[in-house]
Amino acid sequence: MKILMLHGGARKNGNTATAAGWMENELTSLGHEVESVSLFDKNIKGCLACAKCKDTPDEVACIQEDDATEILDKMVAAELVVFTSPLYFWGLAGPLKTFIDRTFSLYIDYHKPTHSSLVEGQRQALLVTGGGPYENNAEPVFIAFDRLQAPHKAVKAGELFLAKCTTPENLDDATKKQVLTFAREIVK
DSSP states (O other): OEEEEEEOOSOTTSHHHHHHHHHHHHHHHTTOEEEEEEGGGSOOOOOOOOOGGGGOTTSOOOSOOSTHHHHHHHHHHOSEEEEEEEEETTEEOHHHHHHHHHGGGGEEOTTSTTOEETTTTOEEEEEEEOSSOSTTTTHHHHHHHHHHHHHHTOEEEEEEEEOSOOOGGGOOHHHHHHHHHHHHHTTO
């Protein structure tokens, strides 16, 4: 399976990066082709909501000239996309949220019979780490992710929240086992 992992966090050796690294290694060991993209390092502008992308529905056609178009093309080519992010103030890290906004260019006619998407049928998964508990903390991220599947016409492959993350050194074997199990489940 061709898998694209999109990382929103800034810390290359942080909790999210550590868990995502375990995932990537597991997916690769299972024979999948995995590409990881750190969005923090990319020039990705916010969506202009100009809807020019809707004029060319058969391709990624955003008018902005930045790194998002190339990454969106990679997303269209993937069979599974894994979004990873630390939890920041009840939401995704800015680079990932900005990129997700740009996925507006991947579909047309949402809520209409003619609705179509360049990623229709694609599997999508979410991995989030946070310092606090899920309750009164992480729910908005997972609600938004669930709703994202509809305009994308995608299939939710899975979601995982790793709570009470302090430092990568404190991620224990039980957490690693949970991440590896999640990696295997999202490719079933």
